[in-house]
Every structure is written in structure tokens, then in C-alpha cells.
Amino acid sequence: MDRGRTWAIALRIVRQFRRDPRTLALIIVVPALVLSLVGYLLRSTENSISLAVVDQTSAPGSMLTLLERALGQAGWGLRVVPTEEEALAAVKAGDVDGAVILRAADSDGTTVPKVELVLEGSNPQKSQAVRRLVSQVIMLAGLSSLTQPPESPPVGEGAAGQVEALYVHGGPQFDTVDFQAPPLIGFFAFFFVFLLTAVSFLRERTGGTLERLMVTPARRAEVVLGYMLGFGVLAVVQAVIILLVALLVLDINYVGNLGLVFLLVITLTVAAVNLGIFLSTFARNELQAIQFIPLVIVPQGLLSGVVWSIESMPRWLQAVAQAMPLTYSNHRRLGV
């Protein structure tokens, strides 16, 4: 192995992109744009939520205050209505996205106080957000009830079994954007490195430079390593920009090790470069190389857990998902 030759190839790739501002913009601007858009959309759906609340508890106000505070933090609308019927009517009419009914414990004490959640349900995203928030409130109430004297009624049961939502990473302040941003970084890194490697390697072949490369003393391993190094630099630059957008523009909650994020980007780059070089040998021109996107990128995007969690997939699809590099990276990314 000759390090000079590997560097020469890496340097050449970086230079080629520096002289190609349009592609450079594509790598940097597009992910930032898409990520901002996704973040904005996810948050704005959640922002427009309003709930109706009926308080039937024996000690009115205690649970309601918690709920009010949580909703106020999320910027949601809250309307306190006197009766259950009125709340349900509001949900049916579409005036509110859901109703929370705080039920009292039976007078004989056989049942505990209960939180019932009625969802409008036509927008799964909103439903999910409501469920998440209400279960957080129940948890908070449940936790606080532990510190209260025993005669105070314990709350925290019911509400469609939401209480089991114990956060390992993050916690109540994590929202959907926080969950989706890290896999998106991996997705973009993979997408662009794969596409650009496939196209540049194809150009090497059709432009005759690959033949020239092959008659120099450079070994194949040096060429591939040079490619990885060159694209690795680009991918890391991209990751830095995306992370900055995520942290500064989207205000994502961030806990974890930055170094680990870059390590993941680098391992992804290695996978994407190799896959790109491999598949580019099956393409005769650039259009054919681009045709590999639906084959390689879209299934990975769908199956790797960016949008749907792998556990909820049919078994055979789970097996396919396990074979994809992005799955692993997303797994680890969520771990970071």
C-alpha cells in the first residue's frame, strides 16, 4: 500500500467537488432544507392541537393543573368543559382533537381514579402526539403521587396502557423531531455518498480515466481506499452542517457523543462507497446509475427504521431490513 497514491485519489475527489459548486450545494443545502422542512412540519402539526378536558375528580384541579401546565408548555389549546357529553360533541364536531376525561375513584374505593382519552383519530400524527403528552402527564402525576401522603388517591392507571412508556433516552422533552433527526442525517449521508460514488465511478469508466488509473502502479485497494477517504471527508462536512442545522435551527434535544456520530457517518460512507462502486459496474450511463436509487435507497429509507420501527414489520421484511447498512446505523444512532 502506498499512502501517497491513496491521498492523491482522495484529494482529487475533494478537488473535483470543490470545482463543482452545484453538486456541493446539493450535498449541503438539500439535507439542511429537507431536515428543516420535516422538523417544521412535524412541529406545526403538533402545535395546532387543542384538547377538551372534563374534570370529574373528587379533588378537582390537581390533575388538571398538571395537564394545563404540560399543554401550555407544548403550546396546545385547552378547553375545560363541564360535562362528558359536551366534550364528546366537541371532538365529533372537530372543534378539538381529543378529550381528556379525568374520572373520580368510586365512592366505595373499588376502582382507582382514571384518565380516559377520547381521540378524534383522523390524523394519526395528532393522535400519537396527544397520547404521548397525556401519558407524560399521567406519569408525572404518578410520580408525584408517590411523594404525597398515602390518603391522597393514586393516579396513573388507565389511558389505554400508556403508562408503560418509560423513556430510556431523552424523556418528556423529546418530541418526534428529536427522534427522526438522527436517522435522517444517516439517510442523507448514505444517499449522497452512494449516488455520487456511483456516478463518479461510472464517469471514470466511460471517460477512460479508469483505464488510465489501472495502468498506473496504483493498486485496486488504493483506489477504493482513496475513494472512501475522499467521500468520507465530504460526508463528514455534510454531517457537520446537518448537525448544526439540527441543533441551531431545529433546536433538537441532543445528548450523546459527537465523536460517535462522526464515527457512524464514516462507517456509513464506507458502506455507501463500496455499494456505489459495486453497482456502478452494472450501469452503462448516468441515467442507469440513477435508476439504482429506487432499488437501493428507497427500500432502505422505508425499512431501516427512519419512518417505521423495524419491530412492527412483517417477519420477512425484518429479515430484509437486517441486511441493510442503514438499519444498523439507525439503530446505533438512536443509541447515541
Place this chain on the structure above:
Amino acid sequence: METAVITEGVAKSFGPVQAVRGVTLNVGAGLTYGLLGPSGCGKTTLIRLILGTLQPSRGRVSVWGHPVPSRAVLSETGYMPQDTGLYLGLSARENVAFFARLYGRRGQGDVEQVLELMELSDRADSPVNTLSGGMQRRVSLACALVHQPRLLLLDEPTVGVDPRLRAAFWSHFHALNEAGTTIIVSSHVMDEAARCHRLMLMRDGLLLSEGTPDELQRAVGARSLEEAFLIYAEARSGQG
């Protein structure tokens, strides 16, 4: 005289197409060998066999006594492909410097020298795709020359090159011969043939004849090389 390239009955087929059908050659060092024949007669395939980028179906190739492909031989060989084979987005200097580094030449001196030689110094920082066709050919030749190879393989280097530049190319080739470089140059232009020390006439993947331009012409009593080539080709099809 030292022998640069030896091929022994080398042949190459691509599926049913026999591109080269048993060529035996002996290329002496320090001379310019012209590989002559119509398009599609197997010149490019033969050059690739000598480079070692193609594996022969039959026969053997050795360069400086080493069987190809050999990394040691490659580091002393320069190759200018038929298509320019350059990174179009990079400047002339970046292209030449890139190939220089692949050949282990770190210094900028070699690069500047060869750019000077090819009269490219003025436009060295322009991206290659903004240069004229003739300039691109010069950049391509510069990339093949930058590591001062002992053996230079040029695949139709003067296609689409104006007469003034073509003359310049040939004087470079002769200067390189003086310095001890062996050159194999393919062409389908007969008037270039007279400038070679020795000629190899090819047709349909076969070597028709080999010798100095004078020898080839005199042997068949032709008045021009073009006529000589036609006579050799006729004789071949008469046999076949």
C-alpha cells in the same frame, strides 16, 4: 539492441469476435514503432494486451523481460488512450499532478516541466473542459509523459489534431527516442507512417508485415506506403 516488448502468438477474443488473432512481435528499445491498419483491425486491443489491462486468450506478452501485467513495468510505462481520458472538471495542472502522484512523483518540478514542454503553461489552471480539443490532447500526452516512462504507448494520439500540432507531436516523439524512450504509436493515417522507425501493418487482428517503411515499400515494389499497405492486404485476403 535491447528488446522492449515481446509478444508470442498473442490472441484475444471477445465472445465470438476475434480482435487479435496471434501476433508475434519484437519491439527494439529506443525506437518509434508505428502500428498501422484500418479502424477495428485490433490495434487498440493489441496495445491493451501489451499494457496488461487485457488478459490474452492465447500467447504471452513480456515487457523488459517481465511478463505482464507487472507493477514494476507499469511504473515505467506511459499510456495515452484514444479518448482523452482526463478529469474534465479539473485543471490541466491538477490532471498532470494527479497522475504524477500516482506514479510516485511528488515534486511539482516534473509537472511544470511537462506542461512547459506541451506549451500548456498559459492555460494550466483552466478546467480541461474549457480547453480546445487539441489542447486536451496535449494535456493527455502530458499525463502520459510526466513520469518519464521508458515505454510509451500512444493510441491514435493525433486524431483530430491540426497539422501544426501533429508536427510538434512527432518532433516530441523523436526527441523522446533520442532520450532512449521506446514508443509504440497506433494510427490509421498513412502519412504518419513514414515518420516511424519501423512499421507493423495490421488487418483483421493479424500482423501483415513488419519492417522499416522503406523495406515494406521496396519489398512489394510500391510507390507509396499506402499502395504497399493495399498490396499486403490483398495478398492476405488472397491467401485467406
